[in-house]
Amino acid sequence: MARRPEPGPGTYAAAGVDRVPVARALAALLAGVRYRAPPASGRRRGEAGHYAGLLRIGRETLALTTDTVGTKSLLAQELGRWEEVGEDLVAVNVNDLAAVGARPAGFVDSLSLARPDPRQLAALGRGMDRGLRAARAHLLGGETAIVPEIVRGPDLGGTALGFFPAGRRPVTGDRLRAGDLLLGLAASGLHANGLTLARRIVRDRGIALNRPRPGATESIGREMLRPTRIYVAATEAVADDPGVTGFAHISGGGVRNLVRLNPSVGFDLDAVGPVPPLCAFLQEAGGVPLREMYQTFNMGIGFVVAVRPGAADRVRTRLGRVGYPDARPIGRVRAGRGVRIPPLGLSYLGYA
Amino acid sequence: MARRPEPGPGTYAAAGVDRVPVARALAALLAGVRYRAPPASGRRRGEAGHYAGLLRIGRETLALTTDTVGTKSLLAQELGRWEEVGEDLVAVNVNDLAAVGARPAGFVDSLSLARPDPRQLAALGRGMDRGLRAARAHLLGGETAIVPEIVRGPDLGGTALGFFPAGRRPVTGDRLRAGDLLLGLAASGLHANGLTLARRIVRDRGIALNRPRPGATESIGREMLRPTRIYVAATEAVADDPGVTGFAHISGGGVRNLVRLNPSVGFDLDAVGPVPPLCAFLQEAGGVPLREMYQTFNMGIGFVVAVRPGAADRVRTRLGRVGYPDARPIGRVRAGRGVRIPPLGLSYLGYA
Numbered sequence: 001m002a003r004r005p006e007p008g009p010g011t012y013a014a015a016g017v018d019r020v021p022v023a024r025a026l027a028a029l030l031a032g033v034r035y036r037a038p039p040a041s042g043r044r045r046g047e048a049g050h051y052a053g054l055l056r057i058g059r060e061t062l063a064l065t066t067d068t069v070g071t072k073s074l075l076a077q078e079l080g081r082w083e084e085v086g087e088d089l090v091a092v093n094v095n096d097l098a099a100v101g102a103r104p105a106g107f108v109d110s111l112s113l114a115r116p117d118p119r120q121l122a123a124l125g126r127g128m129d130r131g132l133r134a135a136r137a138h139l140l141g142g143e144t145a146i147v148p149e150i151v152r153g154p155d156l157g158g159t160a161l162g163f164f165p166a167g168r169r170p171v172t173g174d175r176l177r178a179g180d181l182l183l184g185l186a187a188s189g190l191h192a193n194g195l196t197l198a199r200r201i202v203r204d205r206g207i208a209l210n211r212p213r214p215g216a217t218e219s220i221g222r223e224m225l226r227p228t229r230i231y232v233a234a235t236e237a238v239a240d241d242p243g244v245t246g247f248a249h250i251s252g253g254g255v256r257n258l259v260r261l262n263p264s265v266g267f268d269l270d271a272v273g274p275v276p277p278l279c280a281f282l283q284e285a286g287g288v289p290l291r292e293m294y295q296t297f298n299m300g301i302g303f304v305v306a307v308r309p310g311a312a313d314r315v316r317t318r319l320g321r322v323g324y325p326d327a328r329p330i331g332r333v334r335a336g337r338g339v340r341i342p343p344l345g346l347s348y349l350g351y352a
Numbered sequence: 353m354a355r356r357p358e359p360g361p362g363t364y365a366a367a368g369v370d371r372v373p374v375a376r377a378l379a380a381l382l383a384g385v386r387y388r389a390p391p392a393s394g395r396r397r398g399e400a401g402h403y404a405g406l407l408r409i410g411r412e413t414l415a416l417t418t419d420t421v422g423t424k425s426l427l428a429q430e431l432g433r434w435e436e437v438g439e440d441l442v443a444v445n446v447n448d449l450a451a452v453g454a455r456p457a458g459f460v461d462s463l464s465l466a467r468p469d470p471r472q473l474a475a476l477g478r479g480m481d482r483g484l485r486a487a488r489a490h491l492l493g494g495e496t497a498i499v500p501e502i503v504r505g506p507d508l509g510g511t512a513l514g515f516f517p518a519g520r521r522p523v524t525g526d527r528l529r530a531g532d533l534l535l536g537l538a539a540s541g542l543h544a545n546g547l548t549l550a551r552r553i554v555r556d557r558g559i560a561l562n563r564p565r566p567g568a569t570e571s572i573g574r575e576m577l578r579p580t581r582i583y584v585a586a587t588e589a590v591a592d593d594p595g596v597t598g599f600a601h602i603s604g605g606g607v608r609n610l611v612r613l614n615p616s617v618g619f620d621l622d623a624v625g626p627v628p629p630l631c632a633f634l635q636e637a638g639g640v641p642l643r644e645m646y647q648t649f650n651m652g653i654g655f656v657v658a659v660r661p662g663a664a665d666r667v668r669t670r671l672g673r674v675g676y677p678d679a680r681p682i683g684r685v686r687a688g689r690g691v692r693i694p695p696l697g698l699s700y701l702g703y704a
Contacts, residue, residue, distance in 0.1 A: 149548070
């Protein structure tokens with residue numbers, strides 16, 4: 001959930017997304033909403049702009065977040081494959097719940113389509129099923145609108161509701177301090193971010209979606225379409241650990257997502273690791289500056305767990321047991337602000 | 353929230369929406385989702401297909417529902433006015449919560465737009481503010497995506513989260529029985545349903561949106577755009593009354609929405625009242641069969657409260673006190689199935 005398009009400067013603006021007017025428009029939207037509801041409607045917790053909105057109702061704290069798969073639906077359309085984005089639709093939302101340490105409970109989808117195609121919807125349903133299974137979430141309903149006057153291609157959105165099991169507190173990053181270690185969890189691919197740019201590069205360079213890039217076996221279309229890895233089992237395993245101080249879902253905005261955790265500390269990424277081959281291929285083919293790559297794509301790291309140094313081994317062991325043996329140190333929290341990748345000479349001040 | 357397009361047979365199919373293939377596609381979607389989450393993720397309550405999905409988490413029962421304003425956004429675009437649909441966006445969702453007796457708590461919006469226009473978003477924000485104020489709900493976040501490759505016009509969706517204050521049970525219609533009285537609450541206009549057909553009639557007949565229809569003072573465009581009345585204060589006032597047995601939000605599907613309350617009883621509407629002038633105008637201009645009118649538009653009744661006959665006076669008094677003095681008997685629950693409007697010789701068996 002975020003008040004932004006997939007962001008980016010030069011190159012991304014050329015792909016049809018320009019950040020400044022968007023930021024201005026979003027500020028205008030939020031300026032319009034002045035109302036604050038009374039406590040009888042629940043008590044708001046935490047800040048807007050974090051991964052999920054938090055609300056206290058009775059003894060429960062609930063988390064709500066909404067997101068779409070963006071232009072990845074257009075890649076699915078080109079390839080005529082829908083299971084992957086069905087899974088993404090759940091993934092992009094439950095990963096935002098995971099990023100506050102909430103356990104996913106319910107999900108609703110909102111699909112706006114130009115035509116009712118049973119094969120497409122059956123595949124979307126199978127993909128959603130996979131996502132719900134990985135997140136252990138209930139499908140609570142949904143809306144499917146056939147609106148050819150509104151959409152050219154499928155607009156695939158969803159909303160996820162989460163909660164905090166007895167004794168668990170939201171993990172918001174407010175306890176982060178200099179010295180905390182950042183553990184990176186591998187991404188499964190591009191996830192559902194940067195697809196506007198990636199599709200543009202492929203189109204402009206005349207790259208065939210049905211052939212593998214050099215060094216790959218799977219076609220580049222299928223490689224770009226791979227569903228988003230779901231990190232719910234990771235956060236469920238470690239959210240109650242007092243040594244865990246923050247989670248970040250590396251979605252639209254790339255490494256800048258770390259700033260959402262806590263804007264009053266800085267993040268140094270000394271060991272981001274090698275650029276994934278698909279990202280390297282797109283970078284080369286599109287002539288994309290490295291700075292742009294790291295603020296647009298996840299670059300192989302889909303989720304970050306911040307821990308006190310003394311808890312790192314314990315947390316890695318737990319993560320390994322539940323399916324994330326790939327968790328590895330990629331950097332540290334430092335005094336200051338923003339995100340730096342010192343080996344690459346990159347630094348980013350803010351998120352939006 | 354509903355797995356349907358705005359429905360309708362002949363006339364509506366001609367307007368670009370045909371129900372049979374849509375129903376088939378939706379069945380395919382739901383067939384794909386087989387997973388049932390464990391109790392540790394909350395316990396599902398009630399049936400799918402009702403106005404909101406219900407989930408028990410700890411001691412709280414929560415309700416979640418999602419909906420869009422559909423093609424009303426295209427009317428807003430033609431008129432260059434956005435406050436009304438901003439209010440609708442909240443209204444269509446919180447009215448679905450009201451229809452299960454839930455108190456709205458949180459709301460998230462999901463806006464897919466072709467361009468970032470600060471004036472448009474400011475007006476949408478002001479409209480959402482009005483809706484949130486009427487529903488007493490918190491804005492918990494949202495997603496705004498600038499996706500010109502996906503949308504021609506604005507796709508405006510939202511999701512509302514509700515709960516049941518201490519002692520209140522969900523009002524699902526399962527206690528309905530023959531003899532219960534149906535109280536109709538007036539609509540403020542077309543609300544956000546039937547706009548595909550209404551816009552088609554206006555366009556096909558060359559009717560100017562900026563002029564009033566005969567007998568009106570406001571332009572027909574503005575009249576069609578009027579925001580959806582919000583019924584939250586009504587249900588908040590009477591949901592705890594043991595004499596109240598059901599609520600129906602008369603949205604897409606018109607009077608057939610009553611069937612969603614309880615498919616094993618019937619509904620006789622003996623006093624639906626006069627056809628609202630705007631509906632009569634559209635009916636005449638479009639040559640729309642009466643049967644189609646009542647299953648497409650709300651025809652002046654936006655919400656229904658079902659009560660035991662002995663509770664009717666008390667409930668009407670309470671509704672009058674909180675802003676719904678227009679509540680009046682429009683019919684009764686009977687043995688049997690489906691919805692009948694005997695004075696007009698109309699009957700409908702199902703909802704979808």
